[in-house]
Structure formats: structure tokens, C-alpha cells
Amino acid sequence: MAFLHVVFVGLVIAAIAAAAWFLTPRGKNQVLIRSSVTLTLICCYLMWAITYLAQLHPLIAPRKSDLRHAEY
Incomplete structure (x- = not known):
């Protein structure tokens, strides 16, 4: 399920990049604008x-630091 979020956001970013590619005004800086927006x-x-993915599968598991040993 979590992988679908990454794919969905990737598709949204690809759609925005495609829109920026085709909607860039013509001129001598067109290539610079397209490259900058895409990058x-x-x-x-x-x-x-x-x-996002690093939080799903952390390398080091979080631990409570306020645990006290019982003193008898």
C-alpha cells in the first residue's frame, strides 16, 4: 500500500514536468527554463x-531512552 503513494506522487510530478515542458514560452531561454523546472x-x-521510504523501513529501530532499572 505504501508503495502506491510513491508511484502516485511520481506520476503527479511527471504530469507537472510534462505540462511545464509544453507550456514553457518560446524564447532564447526556453531550454534553460525547461531544464530548470524538470531538474x-x-x-x-x-x-x-x-x-518517505526511509521512515517506512528504518535502519536503526527507535528505542525509549527514559527506561530505568528497578533498584531493590
Whole structure:
């Protein structure tokens, strides 16, 4: 189920990148704008996906630090 979130967000990012690709105004900076928008979206998606997936399967399990040993 969690994998579907990553795929869905990836498809949304791909749709936004495609829209930015076709809706970029013509001019001498068209390639720069397209590249910048696409690269920004890819970097944001990768940052989100890595953070999201790292929280699903952490390498180190969290532990309570306020546990006290019983003293008799």
C-alpha cells in the first residue's frame, strides 16, 4: 500500500514536468527554463521519496531512552 503513494506522487510530478515542458514560452531561454523546472521537480521528488521510504523501513529501530532499572 505504501508503495502506491510513491508511484502516485511520481506520476503527479511527471504530469507537472510534462505540462511545464509544453507550456514553457518560446524564447532564447526556453531550454534553460525547461531544464530548470524538470531538474527541480526530479530533485524534490527524490528527496520526498527517499525520506518517505526511509521512515517506512528504518535502519536503526527507535528505542525509549527514559527506561530505568528497578533498584531493590
